[in-house]
Amino acid sequence: FSPKTVLGLKDKIRDLTNSLIDNVKDQGGCEFVSAIAEPLPVQVFLKMMGLPLDRQAEYRALVREIVSTAADVDMMGATSRILRIAASMRDTFVQRRDNPQDDLISLLWGAKIDGKPTTMEDMENYGVLLFIAGLDTVINAMGFGVCHLAQDRALQDRLRQNPALIPETVEELLRRYTFIVLPRRVAKDVVFEGVEMKEDERVMLCLAAADLDAKRFSDPERVDPDRENKAHIAFNAGHHRCLGSHLARLELQTLYQEMLARLPPFRLDPNHSPTCHGGNIFGLDSLRLIWDV
Numbered sequence: 001f002s003p004k005t006v007l008g009l010k011d012k013i014r015d016l017t018n019s020l021i022d023n024v025k026d027q028g029g030c031e032f033v034s035a036i037a038e039p040l041p042v043q044v045f046l047k048m049m050g051l052p053l054d055r056q057a058e059y060r061a062l063v064r065e066i067v068s069t070a071a072d073v074d075m076m077g078a079t080s081r082i083l084r085i086a087a088s089m090r091d092t093f094v095q096r097r098d099n100p101q102d103d104l105i106s107l108l109w110g111a112k113i114d115g116k117p118t119t120m121e122d123m124e125n126y127g128v129l130l131f132i133a134g135l136d137t138v139i140n141a142m143g144f145g146v147c148h149l150a151q152d153r154a155l156q157d158r159l160r161q162n163p164a165l166i167p168e169t170v171e172e173l174l175r176r177y178t179f180i181v182l183p184r185r186v187a188k189d190v191v192f193e194g195v196e197m198k199e200d201e202r203v204m205l206c207l208a209a210a211d212l213d214a215k216r217f218s219d220p221e222r223v224d225p226d227r228e229n230k231a232h233i234a235f236n237a238g239h240h241r242c243l244g245s246h247l248a249r250l251e252l253q254t255l256y257q258e259m260l261a262r263l264p265p266f267r268l269d270p271n272h273s274p275t276c277h278g279g280n281i282f283g284l285d286s287l288r289l290i291w292d293v
Contacts, residue, residue: 006246013044013251017258025262029269029290037142037287041251045134050103051092062088063135085131086124093123104130130243137180138248140283141234142255144177145170147287148223149256150268155223160260168225170252175232176223178208181280182236207233266291 020040024030042060046053062085092105097120100106108126111118149156159165182205186197197203211232212220235242242248259266268274269288276284 003246006250009044009048009247010250010254013040013254014258016040016043017254018262021258021262026293028293029266029288032146032287032289033139033143033284034286036255037139037146037284040142040255041138041248042135044247044251048104049130049134050096050101050105051089055088059088059131059135063132085128089127089131090120090124093120093127097123133242133244136281136283137242138244138251140179140281141174141177141248141252143284143287144179145173145252145256146259146289147268147274147284148173148177150266150287150289152223153265153267155225156260156265158225159256163257163260165225166253166256166260167249168230169223170249170256171230171232172223172225172227174234174252175211175217175230176221178211178232178234179282180234180236181206181208181282182240183280207236264291264293 017036017040020036024035030036038060039056042056043053046056046059051059093109096103096105097109100109105123105127108123109118113122149159155169159169184203184205186199186201186203188199190197211217211234214220217227217229235245235248266289269290272286272288274284274288275286276282
């Protein structure tokens with residue numbers, strides 16, 4: 001997930017993006033989530049991991065179930081769902097352990113933790129974490145970003161005329177539409193902003209609220225690529241910073257570049273409102289776009 005490694009995927013990501021756009025370009029519209037937002041980052045991630053592409057639908061269904069029930073207090077149910085994800089990858093873990101390939105799973109098998117070889121338990125823990133992050137989060141960022149562009153013709157026009165602004169726009173859309181609420185446990189007794197919190201209490205970190213803080217961002221709900229303060233925590237920060245942030249940025253930049261270059265101005269389908277889900281990770285379930293052909 002280093003910048004150098006991610007940059008090597010640039011052409012493949014662009015080719016896949018264009019292929020997905022080609023599938024819908026002449027139709028005058030599409031359901032964006034299923035047509036583009038899901039297959040683009042999911043296929044890139046599965047190839048990086050070394051997981052079979054023909055199980056894409058199965059993997060996505062598992063992640064949807066995890067995400068849709070993330071706020072549940074049913075710990076046995078949550079554990080069962082996580083174990084099912086680990087089981088879905090176990091055959092590939094064994095194959096890569098015995099026959100390493102050029103993929104992330106093989107790389108993890110070759111790593112050592114405190115000088116000790118990686119175990120199957122380690123692989124399952126890593127795999128579940130990467131699986132959930134890699135098969136859901138970028139989809140949501142794409143959905144929210146394109147939904148905004150579909151309602152902001154002036155910004156679309158500006159980006160078409162000046163594509164150099166797209167990287168800045170990616171950052172601003174990530175800030176405006178941050179979509180993650182992270183559960184954490186208090187490490188020790190502390191008073192924060194006048195609130196007393198006890199060790200082992202559960203807290204929820206609403207990153208979306210932080211990125212809409214009016215004390216930090218003027219007119220925070222407005223999308224402004226020229227905003228001077230662009231620092232956001234859509235990818236979290238510190239030890240918990242998203243490992244895939246460089247890949248996510250490249251995928252988002254490539255998507256916007258190609259959609260704006262290869263499609264006419266697009267807008268929301270007035271006959272089909274976007275649908276969304278909440279939870280710890282919220283996003284769009286459907287986003288119908290139309291354009292003139």
